[in-house]
Every structure is written in C-alpha cells, then in structure tokens.
Amino acid sequence: MRHLFYLSLICFFTNAVSIALQSNISQEDITLKGNQYTERLGKLEDYHSKQLKIYKTSSPKEQKKLLAKIRVKLEKELTQYIFPAWYGTPWDFNGTSNRPGKGKIACGYFVSTTLKHIGFKIDRYKLAQQPSQRIITTFVKRSDIDISSCRPLSGVKKKLEETGDGIYIIGLDTHVGFVAVKGKSITFIHSSYYRPDRCVVAESYNSKNPLSDSKYRVVGKLFHDEMLINWLSEKPYKVTQ
Numbered sequence: 001m002r003h004l005f006y007l008s009l010i011c012f013f014t015n016a017v018s019i020a021l022q023s024n025i026s027q028e029d030i031t032l033k034g035n036q037y038t039e040r041l042g043k044l045e046d047y048h049s050k051q052l053k054i055y056k057t058s059s060p061k062e063q064k065k066l067l068a069k070i071r072v073k074l075e076k077e078l079t080q081y082i083f084p085a086w087y088g089t090p091w092d093f094n095g096t097s098n099r100p101g102k103g104k105i106a107c108g109y110f111v112s113t114t115l116k117h118i119g120f121k122i123d124r125y126k127l128a129q130q131p132s133q134r135i136i137t138t139f140v141k142r143s144d145i146d147i148s149s150c151r152p153l154s155g156v157k158k159k160l161e162e163t164g165d166g167i168y169i170i171g172l173d174t175h176v177g178f179v180a181v182k183g184k185s186i187t188f189i190h191s192s193y194y195r196p197d198r199c200v201v202a203e204s205y206n207s208k209n210p211l212s213d214s215k216y217r218v219v220g221k222l223f224h225d226e227m228l229i230n231w232l233s234e235k236p237y238k239v240t241q
Contacts, residue, residue, distance in 0.1 A: 033085040034101035040081045041117055047073065048119055052232050070231070071223045074118060075167055079180055082114050083189050086200040091191045096125070100200075107176050110191040110200060111135060111169060114178075120227075121236040130239055132171025133218045138239050139169070139227055140220030147218045153206055156217060160186055160205075167222050172214035179205065179219070 055066055085100040095104030098113060105113070108128035112135070116124045120139075127135055136145055146159060160168070160181050168179040170188075177190025186205040192198060194209060206212050230237070 027088075029088075031101055033087075034099060037082075037085045037100055040077075040085075044077055044118060048232070055232055064225075067225050067228045070228050071166075074223055074228075074231070075180075077118055078114065078167060078178075082118060083178070083200075083202060086110065086114070086191075087202065089191070089200045091193050091198045091200070093193070095191070096128075098124075105191050105200065107191045107193070108132075108135065111176055111178065115139075119231050119234075121230075121234050123239065126239050127237075132169075132176035134239065135176055136169045136171055136218055136220035138237055139222060140224070144224070145218060145220045148216075150215050151217065153212055156211075157186060157205065160219070163219075163221060168219050169222060170211060171216075171218040172210050173216050175210040175214070177211070179211070 051066065051070055055063055058066060086105070089097060089100050089102075090104040091106065092104035093106055095106045096109050097103035097105040106128065108130070109124065112122060112124040112127040116122050122138070127138060130138075133145075133147075146163070148156070148159075151159075160179065161184070163181075165182050166180075168181065170177060170179050175190065175193070177188060180187045180189060180202075187202050188205045188207075188209055188211045189200075189202045190210070191200045192209065203209055211217070229235075
C-alpha cells in the first residue's frame, strides 16, 4: 500500500515556483488550514477592492500590467493557500462541501467551489454538475481549449509546456481537476476517487491517477485577461450550454 502524500504547491511567483513534498498530513493540520481559510479569503476580498480602484483610474497600458500582477496573485493564492487547505478533504461522488476539512467533496465541486471562493461569481452547484468540457468553456473560449483523445502522456506534457506556465482546468473521461504548470513541473490537483487516497490531493501528472489513465482530455488555461477583468468587475458567469 503506497503512502499517502501531497505535493504542497508553495511560492508560485512570477519567475519561480517551489513545490515541496509533504507526507502524512494530520487531521490537526487539516483543521488548522480550515480555520485559516476564512481569514485568507477575507484578505483576498480586500485585495480585490484595492485593485478594482486602481484599475478604474489606470491607463490601458497600466491596466495590462495590473492584470499581469493579479494573475500572479491569484495563482499564488490557489497554489499556496486555497488548494493546500483542501488537501485531505474526503472525496465522495455526491460531496458538496463548502469548507475544507469538513464533509466530503466531489471533483466538480472542488473545481467550482475553489474558483467561487477566490472571487469568481458562479453558481457552484450548477457549474459542478456540468460535464467537464462545459465547466471549462464557462471560462475559456472554445478556440483556446485543447481537446485530445488517446494522446500519449508524453504528448500531454509537451502540449502543456508549450502552452506555458499557469493553472489549467482539465476534463477527463469521468473526472475534472486542476493542473499547475511551471517549467518542467506539472502537478495535478483534484478530489481523487482513486484508492487509497479518495480525497483532495496534489500529485505528479504521471502518477497513477485519472489524468494519466484517461483517454479523453480537454484542457483550458485560466486567468486570461478577460477572465481577470470579470473577476475585478464581479461579472456573473453563466454556465455554458
């Protein structure tokens, strides 16, 4: 039986990312992260308010630079604070937890809930219940989405590296989750139904998991400029049909 492990994504900055391996996360650790979660979201709300004021009074050139900074900020929030808080939260096909470490959460709800928590105006229930491709097209234009069938895992890695560093949503045969890319490092973050974990984990893309086993893969990169402007303006998202 392999040991339970989590790849904690830490320090996802503009030019570097450090991914540290953390083994055997205790229930105390999970509880502590959960208790810090609300405080972290409050700080992110304050950050949002300040950036919105700056954006409204900036020139187009300054706005472009600001969006780039916001992109780095949101990537860091997800990888350093939001995702790790959920690590160890049990998976369940019907799980709809709204708080890390409490209850259970399905793969689609993990995606919709974390995006809602960082400030995107979405119906997390409706979004989570959609096929993975509809989840992705809610945020990403069809022309910017990569869809493949039976592509070798080496080809998946090459495509992600070519598309560039950042955070992606990836839809699979019967699953959905996030992928974080930084250089040659590719990490799959998801609410896993695979044994023995069956909980929210972060692991290498090529370990034994739904990403490596899936034949169908659809991938969309998050935090493009339009998505960030929607975040700033708090524009509600309609789930694509």
